[in-house]
Amino acid sequence: MTHAMTSQHDHLHDTKLVVENDRLGGAVLSEALVTHGTIINNSLRHLDIRDCHHLMALDLQACQPGMHITIIGCDRLAWLRVPSEGHGAVVHLDSGPYPPSLVIEGAVDELDACWHQGHFAARGQGRPWQGAVVRHASALSDLHDAHPLAECWIALQPTDEEVILDAPQLRQLLLQNADQLHTLQLTSMGTDTPEIETQGLTRLSTLTVEAPEGRCRIRHSPQLHQLSGRMGLTHLASCGAQATSLDVSAICGQLVLRHCELERLHVAHPTDLHLAHCGSAMTSVSLAPTTTITCKGSVPPSLADVAQISVDESLVAGWVHAFATSPQRSLDQLALLLPSMSSPREAVKALELLAQLAEQGANPELLWSMRLALSARHLSPHGKRHHATRLQARMASARGRWQWTLPPDLGGEGWWADYVLWAYCATWCDEAYRFRRAMLNACQQDPNSLAMQTVMNAMVRHGHHPRPHEIDMWSELLDVMTSAEPQQAPPWLHDAKARVIHYGHNPALDTRWLSACEATLPLGAYLDVLSRVGVETAEVRARLLRIACKPVEWREQRSCTSAEADQHRARAMSLALSTPPQRPR
Numbered sequence: 203m204t205h206a207m208t209s210q211h212d213h214l215h216d217t218k219l220v221v222e223n224d225r226l227g228g229a230v231l232s233e234a235l236v237t238h239g240t241i242i243n244n245s246l247r248h249l250d251i252r253d254c255h256h257l258m259a260l261d262l263q264a265c266q267p268g269m270h271i272t273i274i275g276c277d278r279l280a281w282l283r284v285p286s287e288g289h290g291a292v293v294h295l296d297s298g299p300y301p302p303s304l305v306i307e308g309a310v311d312e313l314d315a316c317w318h319q320g321h322f323a324a325r326g327q328g329r330p331w332q333g334a335v336v337r338h339a340s341a342l343s344d345l346h347d348a349h350p351l352a353e354c355w356i357a358l359q360p361t362d363e364e365v366i367l368d369a370p371q372l373r374q375l376l377l378q379n380a381d382q383l384h385t386l387q388l389t390s391m392g393t394d395t396p397e398i399e400t401q402g403l404t405r406l407s408t409l410t411v412e413a414p415e416g417r418c419r420i421r422h423s424p425q426l427h428q429l430s431g432r433m434g435l436t437h438l439a440s441c442g443a444q445a446t447s448l449d450v451s452a453i454c455g456q457l458v459l460r461h462c463e464l465e466r467l468h469v470a471h472p473t474d475l476h477l478a479h480c481g482s483a484m485t486s487v488s489l490a491p492t493t494t495i496t497c498k499g500s501v502p503p504s505l506a507d508v509a510q511i512s513v514d515e516s517l518v519a520g521w522v523h524a525f526a527t528s529p530q531r532s533l534d535q536l537a538l539l540l541p542s543m544s545s546p547r548e549a550v551k552a553l554e555l556l557a558q559l560a561e562q563g564a565n566p567e568l569l570w571s572m573r574l575a576l577s578a579r580h581l582s583p584h585g586k587r588h589h590a591t592r593l594q595a596r597m598a599s600a601r602g603r604w605q606w607t608l609p610p611d612l613g614g615e616g617w618w619a620d621y622v623l624w625a626y627c628a629t630w631c632d633e634a635y636r637f638r639r640a641m642l643n644a645c646q647q648d649p650n651s652l653a654m655q656t657v658m659n660a661m662v663r664h665g666h667h668p669r670p671h672e673i674d675m676w677s678e679l680l681d682v683m684t685s686a687e688p689q690q691a692p693p694w695l696h697d698a699k700a701r702v703i704h705y706g707h708n709p710a711l712d713t714r715w716l717s718a719c720e721a722t723l724p725l726g727a728y729l730d731v732l733s734r735v736g737v738e739t740a741e742v743r744a745r746l747l748r749i750a751c752k753p754v755e756w757r758e759q760r761s762c763t764s765a766e767a768d769q770h771r772a773r774a775m776s777l778a779l780s781t782p783p784q785r786p787r
Contacts, residue, residue, distance in 0.1 A: 216240040216261060221249070227266070237278075241265060251276055263308060268292075273304075284308035290330025301338040301358045310334045310354065322356060324376055327395060331373060342367065342377075353392065378402055388431075391416060395434070407445065411452070438462055469493060477502070501538040513542045515551055522555045525562055533559075533568055541575035546608050549580050550616035553606075557619040560626035570627040570634045573620070574600045581605060601637070604644040604653055617656040625664065628671045638675040646682055649722070650693055658694035658701075661715070665704035677711060683718035688760045690724055698723060702734040716745060725749070725760035725770045729777070737777050746778035 217236040221229035227247030231239075234254040241249075242264040250272045251260070259281040262269070268289030273279060274296040280303060284291040290311030295302050297317045306313070309330040314323035333352035337345050342357055342365045349355070354374040364385040369375075373392040377383075379402040387410040388398065396416040400406070406423040411431040419437045420426065426438070427445035434455040440462065442448045447466035450457065457469065460478040466486040469475060472493050477484075479499035487504050489495070495505055499517060518539050525532040536559075543552035556573055560566070577600035608616045624641070627634035644653035661676055668676070692698070698719055705712050716735075719728050729749075732742045749757070750771050754764075761767035 216259075218242065221246070248272075250274070251279070254279070262291075267309065268311070270294075272296075280304060282306045284310065286332065290326055293334075295336075302336050303338045304336045305349065305352075306334045308333070313354065313356070320358070320378065322358075322376060322378060324354065324356065324374055324397075324399075326354075326374070327397060329394070334374075372396060375399070376401075381405060384408070384425075386410070388412060398433075414453075477505075500535065503538070513539050513548070515543065515548065518543065518552070518555060522558055525559060525564060529564070533564060537568065537572055537575075540572050541579055544576055544579035544583060546580075547612065549576065549606060550608055550612040550619075552576055553616045553619035553623065557622045557626075560623050566627040566630045566634065569623065570631045573623055573627075574633075577603070577606075580607070601633070602640050604637070604640045606652075608652075613652055614655070617652045618659065621656050621660055625660070625669055625672055629669055635671055638671065638678070641675060642678055642682065645679055649683075649686065649689065654692075655694045655697070658697040662697050662700045662703070665701060666707070668708075673708065673711060677714055680711070680714035680718040684714070684721050686718075686722050688722055688724070690762075692722065695723065695727060699727065699731055699734065702731060705735050713741070716741070720745065723760070725757055725767070728760070729770060729773055733777055737780055743778050746774045749774040750778065 216238045217240070219231060219234060219236070219239040219241050221231055221241060221243065223229050223243065223245055227245055228250075229243070229246055229248070230250045230252060231241070231254060232252045235256050237256050238259045239257060240261040244264065244266055246265045246269060248270045249262070249265075251257070251274070253275040255275070255277060257276055258278050260279065261283045262271070263283045263285050265285065267285040267287055268291065269284070270292045271282075271284070272294045275298060277298065277300070282293070282304060284306060286308040288309065290309035291306075292312040293306060293310060295304065295313075295315035297315060299318045301317050301320065302315045309332060310326065311330040312325040313334050313336070315321060315336065331353035333349065334354035334356070335345060335349045335352045336356045336358070338358040339361060340357070342360050342362050345355055345357060346367060346369060351371055353371055355372060356376045358378050360377060360380045361382060362380070363382045365383065366387045366389065368389045370390045371392060373394060374397045375388070375391070377400045381404050383403055384405045385408045386406060389412055391398070391413045393415065396413050398411060398413065398416060398418045400419070400423065401421045403420075403423045405425055407425045408428040409420065409426065409430070411418055411433050414432045414434065416433045417435045418433045419439075420441055421439045423441045424444040426441045427447055428449050428451075429436070430451045432453045435458070436452065436454045436456065437458040437460070439460045441459075443463040446464060448462070448464050448468070450467075450469045451471070453471045454473045456474040456476070458476040458478070459467075459480050462480045463483050464480065465483055467484060468488040469490055472490045474494050475489065476496045477498070484502040487502050497505060499514060518536065521532045521535045521539070540552050540555065543549060553576075556569055559569055574597060578596040581599055581603065582596045606613070606616055606620065624634055624637060628638070641653065641657065644651065645657055648654065657676070657679060660672065664672060701715060716731070719731050723731070732745055735742050737743060737746070754767065757767040757771055758764055761770055
């Protein structure tokens with residue numbers, strides 16, 4: 203209703219309506235035959251108004267502030283008054299087959315409506331509106347003239363083609379399904395964080411908003427190509443597909459684009475830019491200096507080295523799966539996405555996906571490049587990507603460090619996937635082959651680390667058909683271990699024993715392995731290794747005799763007590779002098 207009608211309504215003789223509260227303060231007004239009614243009930247907290255087909259106006263200002271009101275099947279109700287003090291009313295409106303039209307005077311905190319073809323919901327964001335207007339199929343200019351003081355406007359299917367609004371009192375504007383509106387200009391709005399939301403403005407091409415503290419959300423405007431003004435958070439979803447380009451001359455605190463199928467994007471002023479699933483078609487991006495960029499999903503190639511990328515793990519896994527049918531496109535996308543999975547938990551999955559690509563025969567140099575980029579970000583999670591010097595320093599660090607900080611429950615899987623990747627890449631990639639020095643350093647610096655456990659495990663898992671560079675790395679590590687201090691219970695003890703299954707495949711490596719076990723294992727474990735290899739082996743017998751001849755201090759250093767050291771010496775002598783088992787003829 204207009205202000206004229208409201209003033210007229212104040213002079214009408216309203217019918218006083220009586221409703222009975224239940225014990226929770228709720229009541230129902232049903233099938234009332236009056237056109238204008240008033241309810242006076244200061245304990246009423248919840249009111250359902252149902253099937254009052256004659257009711258045109260209802261005054262509830264003498265009821266409790268903050269009440270919940272549900273309106274169903276009241277097709278002529280056009281005016282509602284609620285208390286203007288305290289908490290705002292919460293109004294739910296079900297208008298059946300037609301979009302609603304309703305004027306609410308007083309304090310309103312939340313307002314939502316549904317009808318057969320649509321719905322909306324809005325709320326006062328911490329402070330109730332003073333007055334809310336819902337209009338269907340009317341011009342915005344008429345709405346402005348009729349209700350200049352209302353703080354919330356909701357316009358459904360407005361009929362304007364071009365609108366210029368000066369509404370300094372307005373805190374909430376929601377526009378839905380305007381198929382004629384092509385230009386919208388809001389020259390002023392309320393200063394208390396105003397909200398602008400549009401949905402389905404299919405012809406909107408130019409939007410100007412002057413609301414420096416405002417939040418603006420634009421959805422489904424495929425022809426939008428010009429955004430100007432001043433605003434805080436600006437969120438565009440599914441916009442610009444038909445325009446193909448978007449020119450943002452607006453000053454925005456934060457600019458979010460989601461599912462915007464643009465080919466070209468220009469942002470004139472520095473902002474915090476977030477792109478979510480916008481990169482597949484975007485070939486040209488022009489940004490103001492100092493703009494910060496975060497990408498999720500596909501990444502425009504021009505932003506690959508400057509954006510902080512937030513990765514959907516399922517998207518990356520999908521590109522790995524697609525490698526078999528689209529290898530080059532998959533690797534191009536993965537080179538942009540996968541290195542950003544650098545958090546501890548994501549890094550495990552990233553390493554496993556890289557290992558899967560290695561198993562499928564992907565380009566080893568490209569895989570190693572992705573692995574280094576992943577490591578660089580993992581090692582410096584708070585680094586500034588857009589600074590070229592820092593990026594080079596991080597990559598240099600990644601080339602010289604084998605280090606991961608992974609969740610305890612997934613660490614072993616992540617380290618093993620990284621080893622598998624290295625073993626594959628080092629065959630063809632010189633940079634990966636040289637990385638074995640970093641791997642050796644990591645093992646030497648901490649003999650109990652996951653790095654050491656991984657390499658020892660590899661000697662068992664890859665021991666039957668090792669690659670030449672694996673043998674080189676293992677040999678260097680075992681040589682280092684030969685001069686290391688003994689350990690009482692190293693975490694890789696099981697793998698050191700299990701490697702006996704490969705004894706005889708590589709005599710030079712076998713000798714290094716037994717020497718490393720002699721230097722680092724507890725004496726009892728070393729004797730177990732020798733007995734598993736077999737006393738019929740000349741090398742084993744020589745090593746058993748050498749144990750018996752070692753200084754007592756050597757044996758005690760590798761035993762818990764002097765008595766245990768003596769027992770180990772006796773066992774070594776017994777094994778050395780035992781009769782080897784007869785080989786079958």
